[in-house]
Amino acid sequence: MTVPLMELQSVNRIFKGRNSTVQVLFDVSMQVAPRETLCIVGESGCGKTTTGKILAGLSKPSSGKVLFDGKDVSGFSGASYADFRRAVQIIHQDPYASLNPVHTVYRTLSFPLLRHGLVKNQMEARARVLELLTLVDLTPAADLIDKFPHQLSGGQRQRVSIARALTVNPKVIIADEAVSMVDVSIRISLLNTLTELQKRLGLTFIFITHDLAVARYFAWEGRIAVMYLGRVIEEGPAKLITDAPQHPYTQALVSALPEPDPEITRRKPRVQLRSEDIPSLTRLPSGCPFHPRCPIYVPGVCEHERPELAATQVGTLAACHVTAQTSHHAEAIAARGASVAT
Numbered sequence: 001m002t003v004p005l006m007e008l009q010s011v012n013r014i015f016k017g018r019n020s021t022v023q024v025l026f027d028v029s030m031q032v033a034p035r036e037t038l039c040i041v042g043e044s045g046c047g048k049t050t051t052g053k054i055l056a057g058l059s060k061p062s063s064g065k066v067l068f069d070g071k072d073v074s075g076f077s078g079a080s081y082a083d084f085r086r087a088v089q090i091i092h093q094d095p096y097a098s099l100n101p102v103h104t105v106y107r108t109l110s111f112p113l114l115r116h117g118l119v120k121n122q123m124e125a126r127a128r129v130l131e132l133l134t135l136v137d138l139t140p141a142a143d144l145i146d147k148f149p150h151q152l153s154g155g156q157r158q159r160v161s162i163a164r165a166l167t168v169n170p171k172v173i174i175a176d177e178a179v180s181m182v183d184v185s186i187r188i189s190l191l192n193t194l195t196e197l198q199k200r201l202g203l204t205f206i207f208i209t210h211d212l213a214v215a216r217y218f219a220w221e222g223r224i225a226v227m228y229l230g231r232v233i234e235e236g237p238a239k240l241i242t243d244a245p246q247h248p249y250t251q252a253l254v255s256a257l258p259e260p261d262p263e264i265t266r267r268k269p270r271v272q273l274r275s276e277d278i279p280s281l282t283r284l285p286s287g288c289p290f291h292p293r294c295p296i297y298v299p300g301v302c303e304h305e306r307p308e309l310a311a312t313q314v315g316t317l318a319a320c321h322v323t324a325q326t327s328h329h330a331e332a333i334a335a336r337g338a339s340v341a342t
Contacts, residue, residue, distance in 0.1 A: 003070045004031035005204050006055060006088070006172060011064030013050055022281050024050050026230045028064070034171075037198070037205045037222030039215035039238065041253070043278060047230040048208045052174050055206060056090045057081075086116065089165040093177035095157035099149040105133070105160055106145045112167040132163040137193050155186040159193070166197070172204045179214065191218050212253045216242045226250050229279065229289045232309065236316030246318040248294050271295060288321065296322050 013025035024047045032038040040048045053059040054066060057073065066073040068084050076084050092098040099108060109132055110125040112118075119125045126145070133141035136159040149157055158178065165173055175194065179187040195218065198205055205222075209215050215224050219238040226234040226247065234247040245251045252271040259265045273293045279285050285292050291302035301321055309317040310324045318324075 002033055004067070005034045005036075005069060006206070007031040007065075007067040008051070008055065008061075009065040009067065011051075011054060011061040011066065013047070013054065013059070014062040020282070023062075024230050024281060025054075025061070028227075028230070028232055030225050030232060030235065032172075032204055032206060032223075034204055035198070035202055037207060037219045039207045039209060039219040039222065039224045040227060041209060041212050041215045041224055042227035043210060045229075045278070045281065046227040048210075048227050049176055051227070052090070052176050052206065052208045055172075056088050056174050057085055058090070086168040087170055088172045088174065089168065089170040091158075091161050091165050091173060091175045091178045094181055095154055095161050096149075096181075098161055099157055101149050104146050104148055105129070105152075108160065109133075109164055109167055112164070116168055118168065128167075129163075132166055133160075135166065135197070136160075136163045137189075138163070154182045155190065158182055158190060162190075162193070162197075166201070170203070172206065174206045174208070176208045177210070178207070180209065180211070187214070188217070194218070212242065213257050216257075226253070229281065229284060231289065231319065233290065233320070234316060234318045235309065236314075240314055240316050244314045244316075246312040246314060246316055246323040247290075247320050248296050248322075249290050250318075252295075288319075298322060 008028055008030050011025055011028045012023065014021055014023045028051060030038070040051060042048050050059065054061050068088070073084060106126065106129050109129045113125050113128055119128055129145055130141045133139070133144060138144050138156060138159050144152070144156070152160065179190050182190065191214070194205065197203060207215065207218055216238060222238055223236060224238045224241040225232050226241065226249065228249050234241065234245065234250045241250060242254055245254045248271065252273055255269065255271040259268065272295055274295060274297065275293045279289065279292060285303070287303040287305050288294070288307055291297050294302065298321060305321065307319045307321045307324070309319045312318050312323055
């Protein structure tokens with residue numbers, strides 16, 4: 001059995017303020033295998049970026065474990081922790097803010113090479129930077145290596161950010177909304193570049209996005225985890241999540257996706273939510289967190305009991321009382337709902 005390269009085990013994250021505390025992650029568990037693509041999808045505020053930061057070692061969980069190559073990250077120190085931080089790199093959302101405006105492309109990319117002893121001198125560093133720029137399709141590299149960020153387009157800046165993540169030969173790339181701030185016309189090009197890098201370098205990708213269409217395209221051979229209000233509410237192969245979603249929230253997301261054929265988009269049935277308002281993390285609903293908006297809400301059950309992730313009939317995992325695979329459980333839910341209705 002293959003050991004997951006990265007894994008979260010029952011991770012919780014609480015932020016403490018002067019007068020209040022807010023919990024943003026609730027018992028989050030997920031894993032990603034070597035060379036696999038895992039997309040984390042959800043609305044703003046669902047906890048996906050916090051999850052990414054915990055995976056990258058930029059934030060610590062309030063409880064739970066982060067495992068890298070089967071080992072607890074909290075036990076790393078010194079050289080082992082440095083190796084972990086080099087092995088897991090992050091591509092930030094905003095290429096305008098993540099690059100230092102006073103550093104040239106060469107200085108931005110050569111610093112980690114020299115800092116970690118991956119090259120011997122400036123000559124080797126310059127040659128390696130040219131290789132990295134070519135690798136991320138920034139060509140001709142010699143024309144760009146000495147430019148400043150303000151002299152580059154948004155897409156070029158994000159490719160520089162990708163090249164920077166590759167400088168230390170990582171095993172895992174965490175891409176946090178990596179294509180959301182570039183023009184739509186070049187998003188596919190960037191996604192194709194990332195896919196090609198994964199194949200060529202054997203990378204593992206954890207891709208964070210609010211756009212299920214982007215997740216479907218990038219992780220078609222991988223997996224998708226859908227988050228809602230700090231919890232994973234559905235997880236499974238990307239093809240099953242997008243073609244046969246089981247959780248009503250995922251069904252609503254899929255129904256809102258535009259199709260290439262406008263006629264199909266117009267005829268496509270839409271999932272009507274009971275409410276468009278997203279509950280606040282400071283006033284979470286009881287029971288199932290999605291029940292105030294859920295179109296298949298069962299009175300007397302959904303507002304009292306919080307569902308756990310369970311196997312569905314199509315082979316995914318979903319946290320929903322109604323779509324639970326176990327027949328006697330589903331029958332019990334239906335019976336209790338009927339008794340409340342009468």
